[in-house]
Amino acid sequence: GQNIDQPTEMTATEGAIVQINCTYQTSGFNGLFWYQQHAGEAPTFLSYNVLDGLEEKGRFSSFLSRSKGYSYLLLKELQMKDSASYLCAVRSAYGGATNKLIFGTGTLLAVQP
Amino acid sequence: DAGVIQSPRHEVTEMGQEVTLRCKPISGHNSLFWYRQTMMRGLELLIYFNNNVPIDDSGMPEDRFSAKMPNASFSTLKIQPSEPRDSAVYFCASTPPGGSYSNQPQHFGDGTRLSIL
Numbered sequence: 001g002q003n004i005d006q007p008t009e010m011t012a013t014e015g016a017i018v019q020i021n022c023t024y025q026t027s028g029f030n031g032l033f034w035y036q037q038h039a040g041e042a043p044t045f046l047s048y049n050v051l052d053g054l055e056e057k058g059r060f061s062s063f064l065s066r067s068k069g070y071s072y073l074l075l076k077e078l079q080m081k082d083s084a085s086y087l088c089a090v091r092s093a094y095g096g097a098t099n100k101l102i103f104g105t106g107t108l109l110a111v112q113p
Numbered sequence: 114d115a116g117v118i119q120s121p122r123h124e125v126t127e128m129g130q131e132v133t134l135r136c137k138p139i140s141g142h143n144s145l146f147w148y149r150q151t152m153m154r155g156l157e158l159l160i161y162f163n164n165n166v167p168i169d170d171s172g173m174p175e176d177r178f179s180a181k182m183p184n185a186s187f188s189t190l191k192i193q194p195s196e197p198r199d200s201a202v203y204f205c206a207s208t209p210p211g212g213s214y215s216n217q218p219q220h221f222g223d224g225t226r227l228s229i230l
Binding site for chain 1: 144146154155156157158161163169204208216218219220221222223224
């Protein structure tokens with residue numbers, strides 16, 4: 001089966017740090033992506049992990065543990081513009097090489113002053 | 114460079130009517146994906162093409178939905194007849210060659226917001 005779990009909503013304060021968790025159970029694994037989606041807009045790519053460990057990109061970092069089926073997205077120095085939905089997506093390797101992404105339902109982050 | 118282009122941006126129509134959504138992928142990209150997004154179910158993959166050939170259509174909800182990709186620069190998603198439960202935002206996305214093993218993300222269009230009355 002294919003299952004990706006994320007918290008539905010989170011609230012954080014401007015300037016703070018927030019961690020958004022994602023756990024997955026998929027038939028095969030070939031990489032994990034995080035996307036940001038502002039209301040009424042398209043998802044935009046944030047980060048990619050395929051090996052265990054931390055990938056850092058400016059204020060955003062993403063961590064992966066393949067043995068635990070677990071990832072998190074870390075946002076530092078939160079800004080009001082970071083209020084958005086954050087989508088975790090796993091690229092499945094079931095049936096061989098594939099470009100197919102399975103998305104979680106997303107975590108709606110509200111950044112408060 | 115132009116991104117993924119979808120049309121129309123908004124569509125409102127009555128149930129029973131045929132709806133056609135259009136997508137132009139990024140030039141040079143050879144994989145194209147159609148998604149549907151709703152509050153209840155999130156982002157769901159409907160179908161994806163590789164080199165204009167449908168690879169996986171297991172997400173197409175029923176026979177009322179069909180998709181074509183006649184060439185590398187154009188794809189359509191058709192709903193006939195449409196029903197109120199088809200109301201959603203439909204996204205098209207594309208990736209360049211080698212996407213299965215690379216860090217190349219899917220690039221999304223702005224979506225079509227479809228309302229079936």
